[in-house]
Amino acid sequence: MKLFTKTLAASLCAAAFTLAAPQVSAETVSILNNGEATPPGVGSVTVSVTGRNPADPAAFGRLNAGGFGVTVKANDTVPGTFEVGQNLLAWCVSLALHFPIRSTSSFDVLTNPGDSWVGALTSLYTQFGSAVNNAVTSAAMQLAIWEVVEETDGSYNLGDGTFQAKAPNPDAGAAIDQANVWLGWLNDNKDAATNKYKLVKLESVRDPKYQDLVTFVPTPLPGAALLFLSALGLGGLARRKQSVQGPVAA
Numbered sequence: 486m487k488l489f490t491k492t493l494a495a496s497l498c499a500a501a502f503t504l505a506a507p508q509v510s511a512e513t514v515s516i517l518n519n520g521e522a523t524p525p526g527v528g529s530v531t532v533s534v535t536g537r538n539p540a541d542p543a544a545f546g547r548l549n550a551g552g553f554g555v556t557v558k559a560n561d562t563v564p565g566t567f568e569v570g571q572n573l574l575a576w577c578v579s580l581a582l583h584f585p586i587r588s589t590s591s592f593d594v595l596t597n598p599g600d601s602w603v604g605a606l607t608s609l610y611t612q613f614g615s616a617v618n619n620a621v622t623s624a625a626m627q628l629a630i631w632e633v634v635e636e637t638d639g640s641y642n643l644g645d646g647t648f649q650a651k652a653p654n655p656d657a658g659a660a661i662d663q664a665n666v667w668l669g670w671l672n673d674n675k676d677a678a679t680n681k682y683k684l685v686k687l688e689s690v691r692d693p694k695y696q697d698l699v700t701f702v703p704t705p706l707p708g709a710a711l712l713f714l715s716a717l718g719l720g721g722l723a724r725r726k727q728s729v730q731g732p733v734a735a
Contacts, residue, residue, distance in 0.1 A: 511561075512565050513562075514561075514594055515557070515591050516557060516589065516698075517555060518588050518589075519553065519554040519555060519572075519586075527551065527552050527554055527623055530551060530620055530656045531547055531548070531549055531550075531654060532547070532548060532624065532650050532652065532653065532660065532661070533545040533546065533652070533657075534628075534648065536580050536631065536647060537580075537648070545651055548580070550624040550657075552576050554572055554574060554575070555572070555574075555698070556570065556573075557569055557570065557572075566594050566596055566685060574701075575699070575700050576627055577630070577631070578699055579697060582696030583694070583695070584689075590689060590691045591690050591691045592688055592690060595686040596683070596685055598686040603686075604675075608675070608679050609630070609633065609667060609668075611678070611680075611681040611682050612677065613629075614626070614682060614701060620656065621659045621660045622663060624656070624657070625663035625664040628643060628660060629664040629667050629668055629671075631650075632648050632664070633668075633671070636648055641668035641671055643665055650664075680704055682704060683701065685699065685701070686698070686699050
């Protein structure tokens with residue numbers, strides 16, 4: 486009896502230690518930057534921006550703002566978050582760093598990143614990601630992402646604060662206006678539902694000059710919702726069958 490008690494206690498201690506240990510993700514992928522060779526909805530617009538990262542914070546530097554297509558070339562975890570050959574729409578996190586077109590680099594896959602801006606970006610993309618369908622809206626989404634990541638005062642607007650954007654051309658002006666509309670919604674809806682998409686952060690591990698990326702993946706329906714939809718389908722099938730056969734006699 487004493488042996489059983491000691492064994493049980495040791496097992497419980499081991500289980501508690503396992504649960505308390507931090508869960509570390511070791512998934513790493515090799516990613517190719519396809520640049521402009523991407524599906525519709527990807528493009529860029531030249532804008533003038535300033536933020537916390539440039540060497541001269543007072544200067545407005547010109548950058549190409551917009552999402553871009555990347556392809557997973559290799560994955561060291563099978564099954565992993567992404568499959569080899571899968572195409573993703575990626576967005577820049579940093580201003581001063583870059584990921585050159587046609588370059589391939591390694592990134593750690595973080596499915597639950599601890600950055601303070603994850604919730605706001607997920608809300609933003611859940612609400613407006615489907616509106617990205619040309620270069621202007623693609624640039625608008627990138628500008629909004631930079632604003633959320635860079636801003637320190639908690640209020641999002643491209644005209645003031647830590648991160649700002651100016652328009653050197655009409656397309657940039659349209660992108661800034663659209664981004665401010667989306668950011669205005671985000672200011673008023675910071676606790677909006679985020680169950681449509683999940684943010685995945687890709688942290689550069691090979692070259693410190695390469696920036697981190699974010700991508701948004703659709704979230705599957707939870708099991709309870711799938712069961713509910715299945716029940717609705719079966720119920721509808723039963724009703725159609727009964728209408729064909731006629732009512733059952735008492």
